[in-house]
Amino acid sequence: MPVLPALRHIRPSRVPGTARVFATIILFAAMAVSGCGWSSDATDGPTDGSYHDGSLRFDGSAPSLDALGREVLTSLSRADTTRLEGYRLSEHEHNDVVWPELPASAPEVNFPMDYAWSNIENRNRKGLVRIIPRFADRALAFREVQCRGETERFVSFAVRTDCWVVFVTGDTLEEWEVQVFKDVLERGDGFKVFRYYDAEPRRYRREARP
Secondary structure: OOOOOOOOOOOOOOOOHHHHHHHHHHHHHHHHHOOOOOOHHHHHOOOOOHHHOHHHOOOOOEOOHHHHHHHHHHHHHOOOHHHHHHOEOOHHHHHHHHHHHOHHHOOOOOOOHHHHHHHHHHHHHHHHHHHHHHHOOOOEEEEEEEEOOOEEEOOOOEEEOOEEEEEEEOOOOOEEEEOOOOOEEEEOOEEEEOOOOOOOOEEOOHHHOO
């Protein structure tokens, strides 16, 4: 029996007719604003590391990617939602700092900022409700965070994409990986999560290492 009990994948129910079309529209909108599907235009931002200015760091940011992953994993094992939320981008940080630099905020896109945040908030809440029971009260040992996607650079921040937390559990040395967060904002030498995801652990795929 695997170290982590087999976790049934929650499959979405089939969506008929116009409801399916509406769901597809919402999905693409979510990709534009919630840290997945970043526009390639983002690379037009500075590449000299100016977003490392310490004065830009958001309150509560972790000092490194690994520190962020370690704290998130520990907080999940303790079911500490307060600490988990502390490492996530706040509404103020999103609306006043991050959103104005995202491609989705352009006037020609005409995408409502409030809807963008509410979408992130709702998906985050649903993700936490499902992932906390998978990790609560488990003996977990953090290994590292790997962000295997591109780093998108904006004016005052960068976004690390396709991030995985690698860990072991119990007395075994078998390694696991999980995407409890996929995208990480880097600003002022601090790191924060955009939102948490409903993800199932899988055995670590060493060949996936960048």
